[in-house]
Amino acid sequence: MAGIRNLFTIEMALFGLLILVVLDFTVAQTGVCYGRKGNVLPPAPEVIQLYNQNNIQRMRIYDPDQPTLEALRGTNIELMLGVPNDRLGDLAASQDNANTWIQNNVRNYPDVGFRYIAVGNEVRPSREDTSQYAPFVLAAMRNVQIAISAAGLGDQIKVSTSIDFGILSNSYPPSEGVIKSEDQSYLGEIIQFLVNNGAPLLVNIYPYFSRIGDQNISLEYALFTSSGIVTPDGTRYQNLFYAMVDAMYAALEKAGGSTLVIVVSESGWPSAGGQDTSLDKAMTYNTNLVKRVKEGTPKKPGRAIETYIFAMFDEDQKSPEYEKFFGLFQPDKNAKYPISFN
Template sequence: MRASVYSLILLFFSCLLHLSKSQPFLGVNYGLTADNLPPPSASAKLLQSTTFQKVRLYGSDPAVIKALANTGIEIVIGASNGDVPGLASDPSFARSWVETNVVPYYPASKIVLIAVGNEITSFGDNSLMSQLLPAMKNVQTALEAASLGGGKIKVSTVHIMSVLAGSDPPSTAVFKPEHADILKGLLEFNSETGSPFAVNPYPFFAYQDDRRPETLAYCLFQANPGRVDPNSNLKYMNMFDAQVLHFLTYFKF
């Protein structure tokens, strides 16, 4: 697949929710899977010309991290799903990962979050899911050992929308029972460390499953009549806001 526009995907960064408050901002996901990408320096220059405040990398590409140094743009880097077992079972591997992917670049490159794994609950691998929290804890410990704890750099993971069993309308949001124990531990970690609960919202897939006449405009932030949640009487004017509220509603319970 060719990419003609820097492979900066999505105008809205993965929604980051804290247990006590939301943090509104604009950001982009910076993908590297393409065959005609410009150099990272050009991408960094482009980003500086915009109002984007954060960039999420799906990995920890050193060229991109260095290109974003001294730009003031906050960076989320990722540890891959394949790294999770090693991070969970071997604290020395976690220390090495932090020493390689974080320490050489911080604070010039404003790394603010490490996302350990991506959408792990979507793969149905119970072993991998059970290793996620230990991996996050070991990365947190490694950051503290490198004097990068205390809120300087936080640790979380990125979830898929389907961790919710019910989500339409937003007031019915509830996590899937089969993920309850794992999510309870992850949420406790988020709460204890002050790290965000991160989720990838996918309005497009919601559109695929809901072909009412106004749905396309509702997903694209275009003029539409909006949709009222019959339980809360709140009116939503776009799919993105409704999906975010799925999670905010759940956190009230």
């Protein structure tokens, strides 16, 4: 009888472990992007305190801001650190430059929880405002990867780049997602780099921009509040965010990236300044986003989507006007509307 009890105990322990693994696989932690293009934003230590108070455990920053890195020391916040586009040429030019960048901005902060290095943001040959940086992205990624590996951090920190959804020439139905012909060679090489290094692709996905660009997309579908649609290939999509993620997955499969995981490095909805903007709409989108990323898409059911909401604060230095109002918080640290990250 004792043997049976012991066997039962072992089986229950294994069952409990299985449950924990499943829960860990399906529950995503939503992070928030911390942009600083505002005139009256609070100092970095107060920002980190605000993250902690609201149980926001992941952060994206777009450059190695030293006050922010200092304030992150000893916290449990995991960080996506950006290499600004205007530094890509330097890091691509020599391994020494990349080594120095990693030494100054990563190795000097051993008590900061670095998760990703995002080498460039929304760079692609077909995008007029970033095309000049495209020749440097892959070389910079390689040099940063070598520097990270030499520091013994290759298993802890993944090197990637963040792309925008506009890199697709077709996204509907999602199964027919495909990369623009003029960007295929560029992204194809990056995909192989990511596959070889076991890193995800970072993608900025904004149903807001798709909605204002195509009025045939219903507002409810973009805000997660519709009953959904059935695409021509027979797949039901409850919301536009899932459809956009799956379109990117389909495009990656066609480009040799079937094993890649997508991390949504930006998504959000502005509360003012443009078409379909209001506090209520922003709250509806972001509240539903936090819930929905835990569930997985029709193409990847049960796979939580690591996602970073843009952004922590309104940023009054940005343009056009709606770009000023993506924040979850006012510069005085008051929440613009209730939202939970639990």
